[in-house]
Amino acid sequence: MFLNQNNKVQLYLDDICSQIRFREAHQEIRLEIESHIQIKIQELLVKGLTEDEAVDQAISQMGEATLVGKQLNTVHQSKPEWSIIILSLLFISLGLLSMVLIGKQGLSMGVPILSGKNSSFTGAQIRFRIDPTVNTEYFKGEGQSS
Amino acid sequence: MKVSKELLKGSTVILVLSLLEREPMYGYQMIKEMEKQSNGVFVLKEGTLYPILHALEANGMIVSYWWGNEGTRQRKYYRIINKGKQYLKEKRKEWETFRSAVDKVLTGEVCTCS
Numbered sequence: 163m164f165l166n167q168n169n170k171v172q173l174y175l176d177d178i179c180s181q182i183r184f185r186e187a188h189q190e191i192r193l194e195i196e197s198h199i200q201i202k203i204q205e206l207l208v209k210g211l212t213e214d215e216a217v218d219q220a221i222s223q224m225g226e227a228t229l230v231g232k233q234l235n236t237v238h239q240s241k242p243e244w245s246i247i248i249l250s251l252l253f254i255s256l257g258l259l260s261m262v263l264i265g266k267q268g269l270s271m272g273v274p275i276l277s278g279k280n281s282s283f284t285g286a287q288i289r290f291r292i293d294p295t296v297n298t299e300y301f302k303g304e305g306q307s308s
Numbered sequence: 309m310k311v312s313k314e315l316l317k318g319s320t321v322i323l324v325l326s327l328l329e330r331e332p333m334y335g336y337q338m339i340k341e342m343e344k345q346s347n348g349v350f351v352l353k354e355g356t357l358y359p360i361l362h363a364l365e366a367n368g369m370i371v372s373y374w375w376g377n378e379g380t381r382q383r384k385y386y387r388i389i390n391k392g393k394q395y396l397k398e399k400r401k402e403w404e405t406f407r408s409a410v411d412k413v414l415t416g417e418v419c420t421c422s
Contacts, residue, residue, distance in 0.1 A: 225355030
């Protein structure tokens with residue numbers, strides 16, 4: 163099989179698979195339909211068609227790729243993994259619960275950044291610390307280059 | 309003679325299952341068999357066979373497996389299982405009822421009423 167003709171078959175298979183959202187099914191569908199097309203090509207070659215004609219006819223007899231792909235897509239829907247969904251929901255609710263619990267007790271334990279007036283104070287401190295260093299470095303650089 | 313697509317649509321499933329009831333087959337083989345046994349009346353658009361087969365497998369009517377001799381290409385075979393056989397039985401009954409009803413109307417057998 164010449165590369166060019168094999169490419170036509172691969173492109174046809176690409177077109178089919180582009181319609182199928184469930185990726186795990188792609189490989190097996192490709193193998194199955196490719197094997198069908200290859201038998202067909204062999205049969206047409208025996209009948210006396212040229213390789214080009216045989217490939218084109220084999221592909222056209224399979225039917226339009228988008229249509230076949232769409233029909234396959236309706237069959238191969240990924241099933242929802244209920245165990246994982248339930249587990250995730252469990253963890254989310256656990257997380258929310260612990261947030262509420264820590265939120266209630268956390269303030270009374272006196273985490274400084276979270277509590278009241280202190281927060282704006284620390285915020286100001288951080289800004290004060292960062293801004294001047296950046297600015298001075300910048301100006302130092304400017305001064306040296308000129 | 310070619311039969312219209314719509315007619316084939318409804319009966320494709322029962323035809324496919326009947327073929328598989330005789331022996332496990334791969335897709336290409338089924339198309340050839342169908343053409344042969346119906347004297348060329350049923351010419352399936354080959355690509356549409358696979359969605360049907362995959363749907364039947366997803367419904368637990370048939371199972372598939374890859375098989376091939378050493379040196380030959382591996383092929384995906386389909387085999388009918390119990391649920392498929394049961395379904396085919398029901399569909400055959402339905403088909404018989406439908407067919408005999410059509411026959412009666414076409415041949416005017418029941419027209420003793422007039």
